[in-house]
Amino acid sequence: MPAPARYGAVMWLSFLLAAAATGVVFSLIDPDELRVCVNLPSLSRSGAYTVGFFLFWFFGAACGIVAVAFTYPVAPDAKSDNETAHTHD
């Protein structure tokens, strides 16, 4: 799979996840009532849903992007010859 496609997959999956999370969380929690307990900047409900959606997307995408980057094979010259020999022999 080409590298941009890997990150594309992360963005798309976290997008779908964010849509689902927004639905679940805001069905259970009314952002207007949340404001009574926490000091949130004044936002309309639509604004709160939007900000919530992008927060969910951001966290999902951030996790996925880092995970994809970590699972890439290490570039060969980043390791010393000794280490390589030790690993493969």
Place this chain on the structure above:
Amino acid sequence: MTESSAAARSTPETVEQTLFEKRQKIYPREVHGTFAALRTAAVVGLLGLYYGLPWLSWNGRQAVLLDLPARKFHIFGLTFWPQDFLLLTLLLMMAALSLFLFTALAGRLWCGYACPQTVWTEVFLWMERQVEGSRMQQMKLDQAPWSARKLRIKASKHLLWLSFAAWTGFTFVSYFTPATKLAQELSSFTVGPWESFWMVFYGFATYGNAGFLREQVCKYMCPYARFQSAMFDEDTLIVSYNAARGEPRGSRKAGSDIQAQGLGACINCTMCVQVCPTGIDIRKGLQYECIGCSACVDVCNDVMKKMNYAPDLIRYTTQHAMDGKANRIIRPRVVIYAALLGTIAVLFLWLLAARSPLALDVIRDRNQLYRERAGGIENVYTLKIMNLAEHPRVFRITVSGIANLELLNSPASISVPAGTVIDVPVVLRAREAELKAVNSAVRFRLTAADDPTQSIQHDATFLGPRP
């Protein structure tokens, strides 16, 4: 340093190269035939529904309006509230199970005919053909150097795409803000910031996904494309090339004796490859990129007809049929998916029918535990009374749980407008002698004045001094 470690070191390099393989743009050739007609019907039907529904009204209100700012969903005659969340969950489970069931029976029916990605890509491809011409003309235009003509054609295409995408974005937002109101706001440039944002965002997502990403969404991004094979078995419908009949493939003169030439039915015209929206060659066997759109079935049948050969060299079939075995429609996975789907559907309908048109929530005053007055011990509560019906109603409140419990400063009857929640502060008073513990359970009952059989109860605690 051994040879194997040298080889191991060089491997990642080759991997790196293939990772950055450049995507070849796919120019799917236009196709006509039975399945293409079915897909066109699905595209017209589904998009007609999507773009038309916000303009349909029902009882003086938009028929389908997901009124997020008011936290109410109006779907035809029904109004859904956040407390109907379970129904939404069941609905999503039904959607997922239907997808599983259809996939087990008929393969990637969803991908080929109903997925928004396919549907919008079809429309964008159609627009591209209207502006740029056939597959060959498109390829020629892309290879040609930039000229005034090329610029004009490309600009027209993108303008057409963007207009359609803008309409898509507008329609998306009009499921949340009434379409007529949104159209008025748009014409007077007074659309709210969040509505504007979502119109632009959704419009651009459509433009990007249907205009540029296309098959890459299915190949690399779609989760369903990855796990759909788990629903497949030997009796699932798949698009497949009949290699036994087609091979050895090769070109020949029309009407020539293929048996004498030792050729199969495939004339190697590569039409099946040219029409494929994901750019695969179905003759190489079942591939995960195949979205089951059957464009290759249609085009190959056309070719077979022209050659005076029997149709269905590429066709919908099953693994069992290909192996010469009998097909079974009823099999464990189909029964399980259907049974689960049926159970959840019954539960959904039952819950929908049994929905109470009134709801009550009781919140204790948090500022004080209790207060002592001449008449006894008092507790303060706020009642949230919801009238979920589409007309105003009158309710009565009663309390029980402690002997001689009194309900103070509550009106005898409480009228609540249609589809609203009202807060009613009430005070309960109990005689100290009747309190057996610090905590006593009390029960509020809300009854509809016009129909005493409709009532709902809510338990709360009554606090008092240690007896």
